[in-house]
Amino acid sequence: MNSSFRRSLLVLFLLMGTSSLVASHDSLLYDSTAYTKCKGKPERALYNGGILKDIEITSASNDSSPSFMLLNLTQGTKYSFSSWVKIDGVDSALIRASLTTENEELSCIGNVVARSGCWSFLKGGFTLSSSPSTSTLSFQGPGNRDISIAVASVSLQPFTDEQWSRNQQRIISKVRKRPITIHVSDGNGERLQGVDLRVEQISKEFPFGSAIAKSILGNIPYQKWFVERFNTVVFENELKWSTTEPEQGKINYTIADQMLKFVRESGVMVRGHNIFWENPNFVPAWVKNLTGSNLEKAVNARITSLMDRYKEEFVHWDVNNEMLHFDFFEQRLGPNASLDFFKVAHESDPLATLFMNEFNVVETCDDNNSSVDGYISRLRELKRGGVSMDGIGLQGHFSTPNLPLMRAVIDKLATLGLPIWLTEVDISDKFDMETQAVYLEQVLREGFSHPSVNGIMMWTAIRLGRCFRMCLTDTEYQNLPAGDVVDKLLREWTTKDREGRTDKFGSYSFFGFLGEYLVTLKHGNRTVKSTFALSHGIETMHVTIHL
Numbered sequence: 240m241n242s243s244f245r246r247s248l249l250v251l252f253l254l255m256g257t258s259s260l261v262a263s264h265d266s267l268l269y270d271s272t273a274y275t276k277c278k279g280k281p282e283r284a285l286y287n288g289g290i291l292k293d294i295e296i297t298s299a300s301n302d303s304s305p306s307f308m309l310l311n312l313t314q315g316t317k318y319s320f321s322s323w324v325k326i327d328g329v330d331s332a333l334i335r336a337s338l339t340t341e342n343e344e345l346s347c348i349g350n351v352v353a354r355s356g357c358w359s360f361l362k363g364g365f366t367l368s369s370s371p372s373t374s375t376l377s378f379q380g381p382g383n384r385d386i387s388i389a390v391a392s393v394s395l396q397p398f399t400d401e402q403w404s405r406n407q408q409r410i411i412s413k414v415r416k417r418p419i420t421i422h423v424s425d426g427n428g429e430r431l432q433g434v435d436l437r438v439e440q441i442s443k444e445f446p447f448g449s450a451i452a453k454s455i456l457g458n459i460p461y462q463k464w465f466v467e468r469f470n471t472v473v474f475e476n477e478l479k480w481s482t483t484e485p486e487q488g489k490i491n492y493t494i495a496d497q498m499l500k501f502v503r504e505s506g507v508m509v510r511g512h513n514i515f516w517e518n519p520n521f522v523p524a525w526v527k528n529l530t531g532s533n534l535e536k537a538v539n540a541r542i543t544s545l546m547d548r549y550k551e552e553f554v555h556w557d558v559n560n561e562m563l564h565f566d567f568f569e570q571r572l573g574p575n576a577s578l579d580f581f582k583v584a585h586e587s588d589p590l591a592t593l594f595m596n597e598f599n600v601v602e603t604c605d606d607n608n609s610s611v612d613g614y615i616s617r618l619r620e621l622k623r624g625g626v627s628m629d630g631i632g633l634q635g636h637f638s639t640p641n642l643p644l645m646r647a648v649i650d651k652l653a654t655l656g657l658p659i660w661l662t663e664v665d666i667s668d669k670f671d672m673e674t675q676a677v678y679l680e681q682v683l684r685e686g687f688s689h690p691s692v693n694g695i696m697m698w699t700a701i702r703l704g705r706c707f708r709m710c711l712t713d714t715e716y717q718n719l720p721a722g723d724v725v726d727k728l729l730r731e732w733t734t735k736d737r738e739g740r741t742d743k744f745g746s747y748s749f750f751g752f753l754g755e756y757l758v759t760l761k762h763g764n765r766t767v768k769s770t771f772a773l774s775h776g777i778e779t780m781h782v783t784i785h786l
Contacts (some may be wrong), residue, residue, distance in 0.1 A: 267398065269319065269406040271690075273650040275615055277357035281323030281391040289319075289396035306377030312340075314370040317403050317643045322393040324353040324378065328386040333607055335379050336361060340371035347604040348376075349647065352612035355416075358391065359612075362651055363604060364643020367652050381570035403642070407688035412750075414690040415445060415732070418779040420748040423741050423760060425786055430745025434786065435761040440734040443775065444736055444753035445687070446471040447510060449711070450663070452702035453477055453494045455501065461701065464716045466505045468729060470741045473510040473662070474498055475700040475707075480515065480541055481523045487537070490544060499552060501768065510662070511553030513596065514542055515580055517565035534571055542580065546587030556583050557596040557632055557662070563609045563617060564597070581626040589627075596632030596662055600652075601645045603638075611648045615655065631657050635664035636708070637700070640681050646689060653691035661686045663698035665709040666721075675709050676720035696726075748779075762786050 270285045284291075290309075324334050329478070332351045338345040349363020367374075376395075380386040398406070423434045455461050465472075476482050477495045484490045493520040502509045515538070516522065529537055541559030558567070559577045568576045581593055599606035600614055607613075614631075621628050631652050654657055664682055679697075686692045699706050699721070704714045711722035718726065734751040741747050753773050760767045771782045 241282070243670075266405075267396075267402050268409075269398070269403075269646070270396075271646075271650045271653070273362055273654050274360040275612075275651060275654050277354050277359050278323075279357055281358040282360075284392035284394040285319070285321050286394050286396040288392075288565065289394045291393050291395045297425060304378050305388055306375055309370065309374045309376060309395075312371060312374050315365050315398070315400065317364065317366050317398040317400070318395045319398065319643050319647065320361075320376075320394065321360065321365045321647070322349075322378075323358040324351050324361050325358045325389045325391075326353045326355055326380065326386050327341040328355070328387070329384060329551055330355055332380045332384060332386055333610055333612075334361070334388060335604070336363060336376065338365055338374055338376050340367065340369070340374045342369045342371055343367065344436050348641075349644065350604045350610050350612075352381075352616070353388070353612065360521075360651075362647040364647050365641060366643065367628050369514070374378065375540070378628065381489055393398060398643075403414055407684055410688045410690055411732075414775070415687065416750055416752050417773055417776055418748065418750050418780050419773055420743075420779055420781050421758060422744075422746050422781065422783045423762075423786060424745060425782060427678060430741075431762060431764075431786060432743050432745055434741045434745070436739060436741065436747055437759045438734075438737040438747075438749065438751075439757045440736075440752060440754050442755040443733065444471060444755075444772075445732070446660075446696075448472050448507065448695075449697040450475040450700040451498065452700040452769075453498065454700075454702050456494070456497050457490045462501065462505070464712060466507065468725065469507060471508045471510070471694060471696060472502055472505075472511050473696055474505060475512075475698070475702070478512060478545070480526070481521060481546070487523075487525045492548060498525075499549075503697050508554055509552070511549065511556040511591070513557035513560040513660075514545060514584060515558065515568060516560040517562045517567050518560070519565065519567040532569065534568075538572070538576075538580075539583075542583050542587065544760045546584060550588045551590055553588075553591060555592045555594055555630060555660075556584055556588070557594050560596050561598065562595065563613060564599075565671070575624070578621060578624040578626060581621060581628065585627040592629040592658065594630035594632040594660070594662070595628070595629060596634060598634040600650045601633045602663075603641070604644060604648075610653050615652065618655070629657060631655070631659045632758075633659065634698075635661045635682065635686075636667075637665070637682055638667045640678050640685070642681060642685050645682070645685055649689050649691060653689075658693040659689075659691050660694045660696065661692060662696050664695060665698045668708045672720045676724045679709070679721050680724045680728065683724070687728075687732065713773070758784060760784060760786060 256390035326332055329356045331352055335347050335350040338348050345365050348365040349361050351359045353359045378388050423431045425431055448469035450473050452475045559580050562577050584593055589656055597609050599609045618628055666678045686695045699711045709721055710719055712718055737749055751773055755772050758769050767783045767786055
């Protein structure tokens, strides 16, 4: 490579009219396009390059990475960033894009496992806490390797808060709601005009819930507060191996059984968390002393005992928690340990959806252990091994949320066509409760408005008067700021009660959130109640009720 290609390319790109540019495109649509396969040629730039239109960046060595300078980026604007990346010098490497201003340094705004000989797609984004006069956006590989990096089809598209919110609402209307027409007929099938009706949504289709702990048992105020809000639950610790078998052979499911009884009585759905946990800090102490065949017997006994007892009770299982970050079992039982865990779990309960469950996938891209491409690679590895891998679990333990990055990562995972759940959402307790509430609302809105997110769970179980990092209520079950946010969003994501009359065609139409509805009809001296489920669909749903 000649010296001209080994020098960093620094492009000065003047954005003197950025604010007016963004504001003039109120109908700007977010582009969810993403790719996970390495391609012979890069695809065209998203948004035609956005504010980087016509900018060309060529290759550079790792000690002099491709970079360019931007002027007048604005505080609070959400920037969606993407690029195609190819490397030379090694077969593959994790390449990171970063942004530096005079006031702050964003060490990662997106990353990709790039390869030699083909182009890989990086998608990310950022929001700045100040309005810098200059910013430098650059690409870096691992610091100890001599790699040349080529980038192409680079795009940076700004969105105002209003534009971002409009995109969220557009997707919510398309994916979480559906138009419906209710037809009212008499016993002869004749449509009835002027029938009074009242429509109430009595349950929601979208799974939304929280972790609970054993403190909910016998606690009527806590139970009442919980079931009034949530339709899905997960046990915080009560199914974990260290809880159910703290000493070898002394298995005790009493607490888990009692909690499952509460779940059944409440009519909510329950996730199973977890069968194994690769983090050695949370492996039962006695298990750490086992090796070879003794460890194999112990893990086989664990999975058989748990799955036989709770077959068809739990809709999901987090099979081997945090396997991108830790490898306690794989170190001792071999690299196929996780593969075997998933296979046995599927054989034991074929109706359960089996999940990987990881942190720092959507929360940040600073963690090299849990890059989005690393997650995808491990998931594909399991599927090649014959695993029934059905679900993508993203824990969501956030500090300051990077919403453009969060959406970009989910876009990329969505290309796999598997259900995606946010499984353990909370906000760091380094913030005060008011700030936690603000950030929680941002994360929940982002998750609910992504079409590939199938459910959201918060990690807000109350135990001994405390929560892991964030509580929704105090010990008297009065809402804290985060709880107020949850209630606000639950109201917003529920169809308001409607009253009206059938028209001259004997029909009444509205646009509602998916879920179950109760219709009360009054005609003359007759009153009839009927229920229906408004499920996902593109076309208007039609329901006929006979009086």
